[in-house]
Amino acid sequence: MTTVLESILDLAGAFLLVLGAFFCLAAAIAQVRFPDVMARIHAVTKPQVFGLLLAITGIALTLRTWSVVSILLVVGLFQLVTAPVAAHMVARTAYRTGQWASDEALVDELGEDLAESGFTVDPDRSPQGRPSRDGHDER
Numbered sequence: 001m002t003t004v005l006e007s008i009l010d011l012a013g014a015f016l017l018v019l020g021a022f023f024c025l026a027a028a029i030a031q032v033r034f035p036d037v038m039a040r041i042h043a044v045t046k047p048q049v050f051g052l053l054l055a056i057t058g059i060a061l062t063l064r065t066w067s068v069v070s071i072l073l074v075v076g077l078f079q080l081v082t083a084p085v086a087a088h089m090v091a092r093t094a095y096r097t098g099q100w101a102s103d104e105a106l107v108d109e110l111g112e113d114l115a116e117s118g119f120t121v122d123p124d125r126s127p128q129g130r131p132s133r134d135g136h137d138e139r
Helices: 003-033 037-063 066-096 109-117
Strands: none
Touching (some): 003 037
16 A cells, blocks of 8 residues: 555544544433433443444554454444344333333333233332233232
8 A cells, every 4th residue: 555545544544533432422421411211321322332333443444454354343243233232121121110201201112012911010110010820910
């Protein structure tokens, strides 16, 4: 490669690293500042994953070796697969334990699905337990 092209790739990589760090910082600040679990989940998954992907791309542009790029691809794919699943499980747990702002929700599809399956929630949104096969609460 020519030195001009290498310099351009190094500058682009540095720019992407700084931009990725900015998105990760924004996610961390939102994690502290947002009021409830659902808003925090959004702040953690969306900008943090995007910031990590930008940083990974910046590292790949800066180092330019196949061994590093292959490892970075694995890291990026793993993050893209696990972040939505983790956010989904945290959201369901927050719902079932009453740690979300139910008065701000426009639609409560999970509540309808849980009610159909026999899971009851009292008015203060704390779970009452799942009925067992013989009809008694499991506590």
